[in-house]
Amino acid sequence: MPELPEVEVTRLSFADRIAGAEVLDVHLGKPLRWPLGCEARRLVGQTVQRVTRRGKYLLLHLNEGIVLMHLGMSGxxxxxxxxxxxxxxxxxxxxxxxxxxxxHDPRRFGAVVFAASLDDASARKLLDHLGVEPLEAGFDPDAFHRALKLRRASIKQVLLAGDIVVGVGNIYASEALFRAGIRPSLRADRLSKPRALRLHGAIVSVLQRALAMGGSTLRDFSSAEGQSGYFQMDAMVYGREGQACRICGSPIRSIRQGQRSTFFCPQCQKL
Known part of the structure; x- marks a missing residue:
């Protein structure tokens, strides 16, 4: 599933090129997760002013309205x-x-939704619950620690929920927890402030590294220019079950959390 780095890589690969373009026609194929929310012809004749991102959503700002796009599981x-x-x-x-x-979306879990503005009910339903952006100044370490203290779920599940910090999906949550030396099953409210601050820094550094490497291509992700990502080749734990830890040599283990695979080193992430 494309995560924040992959979505941002996608945005960067076409945002400048499409800015200022006039919409000439729209094609709708099989239904996606949600309906477009307007007649397709409403988009024709409009101009794409800019492309931004909120979490894993790409926002195409038109002169009259916004198209919100989500890549789903395979888009x-x-x-x-x-x-x-x-x-x-x-x-x-x-x-x-x-x-x-x-x-292009083989599994059709993606979405393309039109909203008249960001204040529109359809846009707010998708965006209002999202946490802070981890690569922006609003991702405050102290606020992150305070928010974790209110959660009794495992730290991995809290990161995936996306309402404290957005866009840290399965790959990068596993990688950040490894770099911070934190066991994925540890309850979020049991993280001390020093460890929470270490995790905060690991989240930022992992996402920045992934962005620099073009994201991760595990199956079929590529940018809007058709370029694959290479972060998966740099991963410390994700997808490496049974292989030696790059730090201590212990076999990487995998567990299931919320029906997702979590990878960790039992020695480097003892607590």
Missing amino acids: SLRFAVSLPELGVHDHFELRTSRGVLRL
């Missing part, structure tokens, strides 16, 4: 002057004066 975007003929898994396409933006 990816392409943007090019021209693209091959639409395939069976291509479910949304925005044809513009500067190129074609296409959502």
Whole structure:
């Protein structure tokens, strides 16, 4: 599933190129997770002013309204002057004066939703519950520690929930917890302030590293230019069950938390 670095890599790969483009036509394929929320023709003739991101949502700001896009479990975007003929898994396409933006999503857990503004009920339903952005100044270490003290769930599950800090998905939660030396099953409210601050720093550094490496390509992720990411080759624990820890040599272990695989080193993450 594309996480925050992959979504930001996607944004950076086409945002400048599509800015200022006029929407010429819209194609809708099979239904996605939610309906578009307007007639497709409402987008035609509008201009894409800029592309921003909130958590794992890409926001295409038009001169009248916003298109919110989520890549779901298997989605990816392409943007090019021209693209091959639409395939069976291509479910949304925005044809513009500067190129074609296409959502490819085999599992159809992605979403494309129109909202009149960020204050619109449809936008607020998707965005209002999201936590702070981990790569922005609002991600305050002390506030992070205070929020963790209110949670009795495991720290891994709290990170995945996304309402304290947004976008730290399964891959990067495992990696950040390893770098902070914290066992994924530890209750969030039992983290001391020094350990919470260490985790805060690990989250930032892991996400920055992933962004610099183009994200992670485990199955089919690639940027809007078709480029794969390479962070998975740099991972310390994720996807390395049974392999030697790069620090202590102990075999990496895997457990299930909330129906997701969590990877950790039993020696480097004792508590």
